[in-house]
Amino acid sequence: MSAMVPVLLSLMLVLGPAVPQETQDGPYSLTYSSSGISMPKEGFPSFQATGYLNDQAFFHYDSESEKAEPLGPWKQVKEIEDWEQLSKFQKARGDFFLQNLKDIMGYYKDTGNHTMQEKYGCKLCNNNYCGAFWTVAYDGRDYIKFNTEIPAWIPLQPEAVNTKVKWETEGSVQRAKASLEEECTQKLQKYLQYSRPFLDRQDTPSVSITSHVDPGNIRILKCLAYNFYPRPVSMYWTQADRAVESESWGEGPLSENGTYESWVVVKIPSSDRDPYSCHVQHSSLAQPLTVPWNDRQ
Template identity: 85%
Template sequence: MGTMVPVLLSLLLVVGPAVPQDTQDGPYSLTYLSSGISEPKEGFPSFQATGYLNDQAFFHYDSESEKAEPLGPWKQVKGMEDWEELSKFQKARGEFFLKTLKEVMGYYKDTGNHTMSEKLGCKLRSNSYCGAIWTTAYDGRDYIKFDTEIPAWIPLQPEALNTKVKWETEGSVQRTKAYLEGECIQKLQKYLQYSRAFLDRQDPPSVSVTSHVDPGNIRTLKCLASNFYPQPISLYWTQGDSVVETESRGEGSISENGTYQSWVVVKIPSSDKGPYSCHVQHSSLAQPLTVPWNPGH
């Protein structure tokens, strides 16, 4: 393909073979999120990329430091990746990425500051391929994606037809399909040899119940579950044997230690003494957890 190789395919150039290993059922996923900006402010990188195993970020690269560095528990893992080689690769890939951004700006006849982002990756279950994604967005709007079934690049904006024709003329379709369904899965299987302990762990939630009275004599009861993994969790309030309608609920983003938090809120008259209880269901718990609200606190 020479120097005209699309930025998206630059990821394919350094993926080496890996020996498949047995895994748990999964699913497990390997995902790369990349972004570029045409006119970054001083001190901000023009290109950055983060790799994820399931929902856990395991490395980050940016064009300011020009270093791909392991994150979280992967800082302590030896032998999973050659970080110096990955840094060189991401630097070259960033140059391709920003070149493609300039090309896309040309299709729109845009000048000034614009952004491009990309999400690509693969997923396996029971040690077999079970899906992939490769999408690109321009200025926050979906621009083009790859369909492994056809296979083909699918333009999501009229201007993206230019990109489709360019990439497909350069022969990217079969290589992209081969990467997503083959090489990406092999890379994921290799990473899982070093990472299953982090991805399969079960961290039980810490649960607290708080109460405060708002103006108007309305009491807010909040049940907070924190420091749990994996993310799926069920939280709900009951009054006696009846489920109480939720006023609001929320989920926090993943924390630095790789765990989540979630909460659920109900509002009751301040004179209402219950009984109210928060119920928690999570895969780490042998049985559901019930935490009563004590009106005396």
């Protein structure tokens, strides 16, 4: 891991200087999510990494293909990245990543198959730095994180004290702080030149209502909003213009077409003939969308 900081810094240098550009309020985020496994099986790479702009994955790398490749709409934006250089960087980073996993296994005196996960990134608000994060997990448990305010590595497990001492002795603290607060934000500003149309878009939700009666003679009304972006949405039911407490609600992950879905459910007596309506509020709508339901549906 000690070598991961200079490697990340080299990424910023190799791939060229960032050119600041005015952005909307944001916030915008750039996240590198990586994982490694000590004893990979066929079809499960020993190291893989995905880059995210806000909630959207824009590239993926794995140690089997040894290629960093653009994802989604970024496949059409050739200028955003030098993919050959990024592939070389991720290959070198994967080697360091797996060495750090081996070191951590040694601190635990572990053998066999173990995993390490890392999330590294920064945020921009009004085109200015407004936060960063660098966390490492071992076998799914938080292991160590970097605090930019102190600055220092913060151990989250007793064994992580060994990692803290090793990395800080090797001088990673100031490099990590600069990497997060300066280089990462510059990189994000560069990416935003090519990505704002994808990140700032407003996709209006479609809405459907389904109804069925369960064995207990209770009618279940489900209101589904789908194909919308960005994620924040508000949904609720009314009965004759009075708000009704929802029985349950849920939301789905980002779909392959880059949109979200969410739903809200109410349960009513099957004999209820009052009018019910589902209301959906989203940033793409000038006013809330109201979809009525009646017992003939």
